[in-house]
Amino acid sequence: MAFCKSANRIWNQFFFTGFSGESLGLLRIYIGIGLLFFHTYQFATVLTLNPIGTMYYFVEPIWYFKLLGIQYHIPVLSFAMYIILMGATVSMIAGKNTRTSILVIILCIFYLKGVRDSFSGDVHHRYIIPMQILFLFLLSRCGEVHSRDARPRHIHEGIQEWEASWPIKTMQLYVALFYFWSVIAKVRVSGWVWFAGEGRIQEVLIKRSVRWGVTDQGEVVKNGLSFELAQHPELIQLFGILVLAFELGFPLLLLIKSVKLRLAFIMGVTAFHISSFVLMDVNFLLIPFVYLIFFDLVPIHQWLKSRAWPLFRRGPSIAG
Structure with a gap:
C-alpha cells in the first residue's frame, strides 16, 4: 500500500505539476513559429514541381495512400495543401480556432508527406515528433491562453496547473x-x-560521400569530409559511443532541474543533429x-x- 501511494505521488508530481496555462500557450506559439520553417524545409522538393504540370501515377505510393486509393499526383493540389498548411499554422500561432487549425495541419501534413514519400521514400520519418506534439496540443487547452479564442471570453484564468502540465510533460516523455x-x-x-x-557508421559515411560520384582523379565530388572521416575508424568509434551515451541517457533529462544543465544537454543534441546532417545527410x-x-x-x-523586441522597434539613430 505504501508503495502504491508513493508511486501515485511520483506520477502526479511528474505529470501534473511544473507548468502554468501561460507556459502552455507560449509553447503553442513558439512551436508554431518553428513549424513554419519546418514545413517549408520538409516539403521544398514538392514545391519545386510545376503546379500546372501533368498528373501522373505514383510508382510506389506510401501505405496509407494505397489504403485510401490515392494513386496519382495532382501538382496544383500539393501547392494548395501547402498554402492551407501554412495558413492553418499561422492560425494556430494566433490561437484562432486553435483545435480546428491543428487538425487541418495534421491532415495537410499527412497528404504532403504522402506525396513526398511516394516519390522518394522516407527513412527517418522526420514528422514523427512534431506530429505527436501537435496531437497533444489538440487534446490540450493550449488555445485558451495567448490566443484570439481566449480574448472575448477571458478563460485563461481557468486553466489549472495540472491541465497545463500534463501535455507538456507527456511531450517531454x-x-x-x-x-x-x-x-x-x-x-x-x-548489434553493437x-x-x-x-x-x-563507416558504411553510411562512405555511401553518403560517394553518392554524388567521384572525379577523374578519384576525389569525391561532394562531402569530402565524410569520406575523410571514414578513413579514421577510431574517431568513428568515439562518435558512435557519444551517440550511444546521449540516446541512452536522454530520459535522464527529465530528472534534471537545472535550466543550464538542460540547455547544455540540448545544445549537445543539437550539435549531434548538425554533424549528422553535414556528415551523413541525415536530415x-x-x-x-x-x-x-x-x-x-x-x-x-x-x-x-x-x-x-524593443531593439527591433527602435528606429535608426541620426549621427550628429
Whole structure:
C-alpha cells in the first residue's frame, strides 16, 4: 500500500505539476513559429514541381495512400495543401480556432508527406515528433491562453496547473523515449557493430560521400569530409559511443532541474543533429526546435518582450 501511494505521488508530481496555462500557450506559439520553417524545409522538393504540370501515377505510393486509393499526383493540389498548411499554422500561432487549425495541419501534413514519400521514400520519418506534439496540443487547452479564442471570453484564468502540465510533460516523455528506443532499435537490428569504428557508421559515411560520384582523379565530388572521416575508424568509434551515451541517457533529462544543465544537454543534441546532417545527410537539421518543450517559456518570453523586441522597434539613430 505504501508503495502504491508513493508511486501515485511520483506520477502526479511528474505529470501534473511544473507548468502554468501561460507556459502552455507560449509553447503553442513558439512551436508554431518553428513549424513554419519546418514545413517549408520538409516539403521544398514538392514545391519545386510545376503546379500546372501533368498528373501522373505514383510508382510506389506510401501505405496509407494505397489504403485510401490515392494513386496519382495532382501538382496544383500539393501547392494548395501547402498554402492551407501554412495558413492553418499561422492560425494556430494566433490561437484562432486553435483545435480546428491543428487538425487541418495534421491532415495537410499527412497528404504532403504522402506525396513526398511516394516519390522518394522516407527513412527517418522526420514528422514523427512534431506530429505527436501537435496531437497533444489538440487534446490540450493550449488555445485558451495567448490566443484570439481566449480574448472575448477571458478563460485563461481557468486553466489549472495540472491541465497545463500534463501535455507538456507527456511531450517531454515522448521525445526522451523516442531517442532511447532509437538506440535500442539500432542494437536490436545491427548489434553493437553499429558503434564499431569499422561498422555501420563507416558504411553510411562512405555511401553518403560517394553518392554524388567521384572525379577523374578519384576525389569525391561532394562531402569530402565524410569520406575523410571514414578513413579514421577510431574517431568513428568515439562518435558512435557519444551517440550511444546521449540516446541512452536522454530520459535522464527529465530528472534534471537545472535550466543550464538542460540547455547544455540540448545544445549537445543539437550539435549531434548538425554533424549528422553535414556528415551523413541525415536530415534532422531543424528538429531541435521541438526541444522548446523542455523549458518553461514564460521567463524567456518576458525577456524577449522587455529586451529583444524593443531593439527591433527602435528606429535608426541620426549621427550628429
